């Protein structure tokens with residue numbers, strides 16, 4: 249296959265990107281394509297193309313077997329999962345090139361996509377490093393030299409496996425084992441892309457590291473795999489933003505993200521996802537926090553057909569802290585099944601969950617949480633707050649908090665609320681001159697406002713813009 | 725044609741007719757007061773003018789400086805220049821007053837115009853000082869947890885910032901203590917002038933001592949049954965509505 253670009257800038261269709269950010273794609277010729285369907289040969293193909301070590305190949309094959317053996321979790325989860333046709337998915341596509349080090353080396357066509365997504369080149373100025381994922385492989389990565397000098401590693405997972413096996417192997421698949429769930433097994437079998445980050449002891453990365461993800465091929469599952477290790481006393485913030493173009497048939501995104509915060513380290517992982525309405529977004533995210541360490545997940549899920557995502561923190565060391573702040577927005581035909589898992593495994597560990605969901609029209613939001621504090625532990629605290637906002641009577645919201653606290657040496661608080669945007673509120677805002685969709689989006693922004701304040705500036709702006717875009721289409 | 729002209733307006737709620745051939749003209753630059761017993765249709769008039777979808781206009785016309793506004797969306801009517809101070813303002817959790825007014829002003833920008841934040845805040849603070857609203861209110865959510873009087877002052881603040889051509893104030897005086905009443909009246913009087921027409925809905929003469937109306941109308945059973953000068957309000961205060969009911973045309977009356 250050639251990598252010629254068959255879409256020149258002047259022949260591009262005139263796309264209304266103001267409204268449908270991410271809702272376009274370019275025909276891209278893929279240099280490596282594992283074809284459709286999933287067998288051992290698919291695994292061999294991926295491993296061969298990547299030139300992987302034998303242990304990685306074995307890891308993948310073991311995972312494939314687990315994936316095939318494990319039943320779908322449809323006894324508690326959405327039956328919609330049964331509609332994924334694994335035979336029709338492409339498990340690996342790549343342009344084949346190594347991640348480019350400078351923006352100039354990035355192919356024009358890829359640059360165009362980034363531009364369409366509104367990722368300005370100048371953004372690099374204040375980003376410490378950029379790791380942008382175009383389909384399977386990181387096509388662009390760049391890091392400021394001072395970070396590299398401090399020993400910070402920020403590469404794609406393929407590179408990480410190859411160049412830092414000793415670091416990788418120690419934690420890879422340890423926080424989220426292959427068999428954690430059917431989709432973590434699938435990811436473990438066919439993963440490619442994603443980031444690998446290591447921050448050495450005591451290094452505090454001031455600027456957030458950032459990655460953009462995008463699915464660009466029909467029937468192509470994106471299985472990125474991210475591992476972030478903050479060594480003792482280290483601090484790092486990672487941000488990912490996702491947009492995907494719309495296609496006729498369903499697309500599967502199934503990522504695995506593992507975080508390891510060693511003694512006294514801090515990791516903050518921020519996601520703003522805006523998937524198109526046909527994407528199955530089935531993601532496993534979990535962090536391990538050792539003594540006095542802190543892991544914070546900030547997770548915004550907008551779009552997709554079905555999202556199942558429950559970021560978790562295992563507080564393994566005394567004094568560890570875990571936090572999940574999540575916002576989910578479900579439109580007609582969408583189901584956001586999100587939540588958090590807080591596993592207290594040491595004394596004086598603290599966890600916080602704040603979940604806000606917005607259901608519009610036939611959209612459906614589900615909160616599913618687990619808080620586990622074993623009997624023998626002392627001085628553990630959890631605070632859980634789930635708020636749901638319904639924007640018309642058909643919307644549906646469910647809350648399934650599972651709080652397991654054995655013993656009485658710990659404190660747990662749980663609050664839940666369901667509210668509606670009333671016709672009177674909308675009328676009030678419209679009486680001041682706001683069109684109906686703007687009134688809606690103001691109400692929604694108000695609902696999530698206190699959470700958004702916790703976000704880094706550029707993300708809160710982006711999120712507000714996304715909410716505005718979503719609300720534009722929601723008024724009949 | 726610089727006026728708010730309401731012609732033979734008929735309004736129903738859930739099939740029950742509330743306004744019956746209601747007619748009234750408020751020229752720009754004048755303040756007209758409407759008084760009338762509870763349930764007579766005063767708030768219905770205000771909401772129907774503002775385009776509330778529950779208030780079905782089954783007949784009649786409303787012109788805002790000659791422009792027909794019946795059938796327009798509430799936001800269009802607002803931007804066309806009609807402001808309504810609500811009898812019961814809604815709370816908008818999480819949206820600060822400053823951001824709310826800002827959004828309302830932004831919705832009025834012409835193509836190519838940009839919002840100027842420094843000038844906005846300067847003006848906002850001036851108006852807040854005038855209405856004796858504490859600065860801390862700018863970062864509070866719209867009407868959330870406000871006392872009745874604070875809500876009413878916040879309505880007038882919005883009016884002052886949006887500078888409508890016409891304002892319908894629905895019982896803006898109710899729930900105000902005497903000091904707050906003076907503050908709100910001062911605020912309205914400051915805005916009074918050739919560029920503003922006001923329809924003041926009230927039950928009490930008290931307010932009209934501070935905002936002296938050009939005309940007073942008595943409303944009963946969905947229409948105006950008496951019009952006059954400020955002395956009419958004094959008569960109502962002294963004698964109540966019984967004489968109005970007796971004087972009402974045949975067919976009116978509950």
Ligand SMILES: Nc1ncnc2c1ncn2[C@@H]1O[C@H](COP(=O)(O)OP(=O)(O)OP(=O)(O)O)[C@@H](O)[C@H]1O
Nearest residue numbers: 737738742760761762763764765766767768769778
């Ligand atoms: N949304 C509604 N649904 C049903 N009936 C309504 C509605 N709004 C008003 N009404 C009825 O219409 C009539 C007029 O009500 P409206 O609120 O206009 O009176 P008002 O003159 O403003 O009274 P008040 O002095 O008590 O404020 C009343 O009988 C009231 O019950």
Ligand SMILES: [Mg+2]
Nearest residue numbers: 766767768811
């Ligand atoms: Mg009323």
